[in-house]
Amino acid sequence: MTRERRMRSRWRLIALGASVATIAMMSASHASPCMFAELGEGHVSEIIDARSVRLDDGREVRLAGIEVPPEEQRAAAIDALGVLLRGRDVVLRGEDDTPDRYGRQRAFAFVAGADQPVQSELLRQGAVLRGIDLPDRDCALSLGAAEAEARSAGRGLWKIGTVIKNTESPDDILSRLGQFTVVEGKVLSVRQTGTTTYLNFARSWTRGFAVTIPKRMMAVLEGAGVDVKSLANRQVRVRGWIEAHAGPRLELTQIAQIEILSGN
Numbered sequence: 001m002t003r004e005r006r007m008r009s010r011w012r013l014i015a016l017g018a019s020v021a022t023i024a025m026m027s028a029s030h031a032s033p034c035m036f037a038e039l040g041e042g043h044v045s046e047i048i049d050a051r052s053v054r055l056d057d058g059r060e061v062r063l064a065g066i067e068v069p070p071e072e073q074r075a076a077a078i079d080a081l082g083v084l085l086r087g088r089d090v091v092l093r094g095e096d097d098t099p100d101r102y103g104r105q106r107a108f109a110f111v112a113g114a115d116q117p118v119q120s121e122l123l124r125q126g127a128v129l130r131g132i133d134l135p136d137r138d139c140a141l142s143l144g145a146a147e148a149e150a151r152s153a154g155r156g157l158w159k160i161g162t163v164i165k166n167t168e169s170p171d172d173i174l175s176r177l178g179q180f181t182v183v184e185g186k187v188l189s190v191r192q193t194g195t196t197t198y199l200n201f202a203r204s205w206t207r208g209f210a211v212t213i214p215k216r217m218m219a220v221l222e223g224a225g226v227d228v229k230s231l232a233n234r235q236v237r238v239r240g241w242i243e244a245h246a247g248p249r250l251e252l253t254q255i256a257q258i259e260i261l262s263g264n
Contacts, residue, residue, distance in 0.1 A: 005081065012257050027119040031115040033109045033138035037094040041112075043187050044085045050077035050128055052084055052104065062104040064094060066119050066128040067180040067239075073127075073157040080127040080156075093117070095135070106133070123147045126156020129163075129182060134237060134253040140256045148253065162236070167201035167209045173248040183209065183250065184261070190229050197228060197234070206246040211238055213252045220255055235262040 025147040042055035050068040053061050069077050088253045094105035099105055108117040122128045123146035130147045135139035150157045165173045167185025189200045195215040202208020213221070213228065221228055252258060 031134070032108075032117055032120060034093070034143050035110070035115065036095050036108065036118070036136075038092045038140075039094050039097040039105070039107055040202075041089065041091045043089050044087060047078055047082045048088055050074055050081055053081070053109070055090075060102075060104045061092065061109065061182050062063075062102075062106045063119055064098060064106045064108055065117075065131050065134050065139065066122060067124060067131040069127070069157045070163065070176075070179070071131055073160070076156065077122070077127040080122060080125055084121060085111070087097075088112075090118075100247060119143060120146045124149055124155075125160045126150035129180065129239070130227050131180075132256045134161070134254070134256045144259075168195075170202065170207060170209050170248050171244060173209055174244060176242045177244055177248075179242060180240065181242050181250075182237065182239045185209070185237070186235050187231045187233065190232050202247070204232075204247070209248045209250075211250050211258075217255075219261055231260070234260055236260055 007042065042059060042061075044053045044059055045056040046054040048054055050061065051063045051066050053063070055061065068074055089112045090111060091110045093110060094107040097105060097107075110117050110121060119128075120143060123130060123143055128141050130140075134143065150156055162172075163182065164185045165176065165181055167173070167183060172183065173183060185201045187199050188203065189203060191198045191200060191205075194213055196215040197206070197218055199213070200208065200210040201210060218228060236252055238252070238257055240250045240252070241255050243251065250257075
């Protein structure tokens with residue numbers, strides 16, 4: 001079975017229309033659904049950045065499921081990670097121990113004896129953003145609940161009201177070019193051009209913000225029971241890396257990138 005088919009199967013029951021309130025009902029008291037197979041263990045000797053650490057055997061670990069916050073909050077995020085992991089023994093868990101293209105091991109890091117990954121605590125503190133490299137539905141919902149808790153309480157980076165970019169301000173979104181960003185707004189139209197489907201958030205297709213959905217992702221969404229055409233006139237939150245094609249663009253490559261916040 002291909003990775004894409006595995007992902008589609010895992011996400012088949014996802015309710016993309018679930019509200020943030022529903023996600024927040026996930027209980028943090030249960031053992032983490034991100035407790036995948038053990039990939040090894042080690043001692044954290046260095047904090048590299050807000051999502052990466054180095055072990056004393058030289059391995060570099062990229063913490064899965066999270067992304068660094070906007071630059072002005074990164075120092076605080078590094079400090080938060082240092083408090084949680086510097087000098088600590090950790091157990092690494094994940095679905096695959098294959099290094100990424102930079103030679104880093106992607107994993108969920110558990111302090112020895114803990115039943116929640118450090119990622120959950122960072123999100124609960126509002127130190128980082130939930131990422132999109134989350135093929136497991138339950139793990140994604142768990143991390144989403146931790147982020148929603150911080151957002152609701154106004155913790156950490158969520159004290160600043162500009163973390164989520166408004167689709168009505170395309171120039172503000174463009175200021176995040178090449179950076180992982182959370183964007184929210186109302187889909188005004190859904191159009192298909194060639195093999196790409198566009199979620200347009202402005203009347204001006206060239207200047208306004210749009211989400212692009214490649215053909216293979218349309219199949220994944222349809223497999224999860226999502227009618228993309230029905231997203232018109234719905235409030236949506238998306239996350240990913242901002243690109244520029246006249247106006248700001250964000251490509252949908254993972255189902256974890258999109259949250260539907262309201263109906264028609």
